[in-house]
Amino acid sequence: MGEVEINGFDEAGTIGNRLHFIRVGICEPEQLRPLIYNILHFGSFSLSKNTLRSFDSRAQREYLKTILRDKEIKVNYYSFSPENEVRLLKKFIKAEEAMHFNQRGKLLDAFLSDDNEKLRESVDKTLQHLKQYGTPDLRSEFFIKSHAYRIIIEDLANTSRLLSRNDGNRHRVYSYIDGGNPFTFWRKRFIENDQTGYFSSDTPIYGVTKGDEYYPTINMAGNIATITSQNPSLLYPQNVRDIKLMENTEFDEFYSDFYDCMQKTVFMNRILFFGNINTDLQYLIPFSLHLQNNHQVFEPFRIGYDGRSAESSLDKFYRRFYNRASADTAVMGPIRTQIDRDMKAAFERRGVTVKDCSQYVTQVTNLINDVCEEAERSALGANELNRIKTKAQNTITRISTR
CATH class of the missing domain: 3.40.50 (Rossmann fold)
Incomplete structure (x- = not known):
């Protein structure tokens, strides 16, 4: 039986500005460390990002230093540039336009037919389609950030202490991403299509609503993301990885899965x-x-x-x-x-x-x-x-x- 690693992921920032993503990796025996450091520096087992921002910069810096001194905790830093965000947003808008046009064509075909049942079904599908667009800003945010998480998870092959080993043991590597299913809708296809041999049923990926407050490893990732986004100088001398855009063939599948996900909340x-x-x-x-x-x-x-x-x-x-x-x-x-x-x-x-x-x-x-x-x-x-x-x-x- 191999070891177990817990990975927490969160981000800070707004679309249009540089987004900061953090991965925190901890082996299972040490997974309570984030609760300890919250108590020492902030006086509570957990805290929201708004509460974290109420602490002065000195307390935040000391918290960050404590984490970086702990050899049992591995932190990786990622940055999504505004330029890449815009490129991705353009591709997303084009995909949305194509989906709308396709839905329009199906509706027109139904209107021109003499089949009332077909028309009723097409109208129902169109209404279901349009329900997704009640909050367009949130929809685009889900897409851009979930794309970033997809790229970051792939990098676990390089950053995870257990995945990078080749010792013949069957290790289990859990990944928990703040925000819930809208940020992890891609996980099934990602694991099924993996060609590297790193990802399988032993590397489950979960989206967790409010994970940044209720799950210690995600909470630590969110705290670090918030602190470093407010004060980017604290990133020095860390290695900050740039988040690249996926290939067009991957993008088409990614958008298709996103569209299906947004039709039903899970x-x-x-x-x-x-x-x-x-x-x-x-x-x-x-x-x-x-x-x-x-x-x-x-x-x-x-x-x-x-x-x-x-x-x-x-x-x-x-x-x-x-x-x-x-x-x-x-x-x-x-x-x-x-x-x-x-x-x-x-x-x-x-x-x-x-x-x-x-x-x-x-x-x-x-x-x-x-x-x-x-x-x-x-x-x-x-x-x-x-x-x-x-x-x-x-x-x-x-x-x-x-």
Whole structure:
């Protein structure tokens, strides 16, 4: 049996400017290190990019230095230039135009026929086609960034410690990309068509909604991307790889898969949080489930109250993120208000399994204890180790108290 490597990927930047992509690779025994470094530098197990930006540049620099000193963590830097973004966007627009023209031709053929059933079917397909274009800016962003991730994943053959070995062992290399399925729709064809011998069923690739907050390795990649994009001088003297454009034959298949993906939203094991849940508990529940269930991906969402009713709050969520209520799990905090009771009832009417967050306290406590054990194995000073243990004990006390 070989070793296991965990890879997290995230990016920072906006389309039209230089995009910064980061890959963080950690072998499985050290995969809790990102949680340790978050506590030491930011005081919490995890944090959003907005929260990270609220820390001064000195704290961010010290965090980055700590990671780069850790020999168990490998960081790779990638840059997508505005020039290549524009070239890719031009090809994308041409492909979109061709798809629209093809759809138009099918609709006209149906109108000119005497077959009402054919016309009805063609109109339905056209409406389904047009639904994809409600947010064109987001659509183009998905395409450009997913293209970048596709190129970066291919580079794992060079950057992964395990894939680059040729020791005869069957290693398993997991890749987790922030953002969910719109950024990883290409993974099946990529693995099936691989000619290098590096990628197979032992190199699974997952897109994770909100992975930059809930999954430690992705969170670390997102933190580094955010810090270095705000202060590019911190990239020195790192080797920043340029992201190239794929060949035309690959592009056509890539666009076809993208078009199919955008017609239906896909999620894995959604967890819907509502109510007053301790922040650390909420952040650690999906990852603790992930560890308990052999690397299954659990995608978290926070369901807010829209100010009108619980039903309309859920309606908005399911309209935007696809209605698969029977497969969802809702996790609630302590019921303290009428809104909490209404939200619980609204979930149950839709057939969503509702669980109290207290059901997860034991497994999250075990995870926190594992973090402490990993800290003890790390090369931390006594003061740093004490800070980790203090944070751990305070968190366990808070999440165990209703």
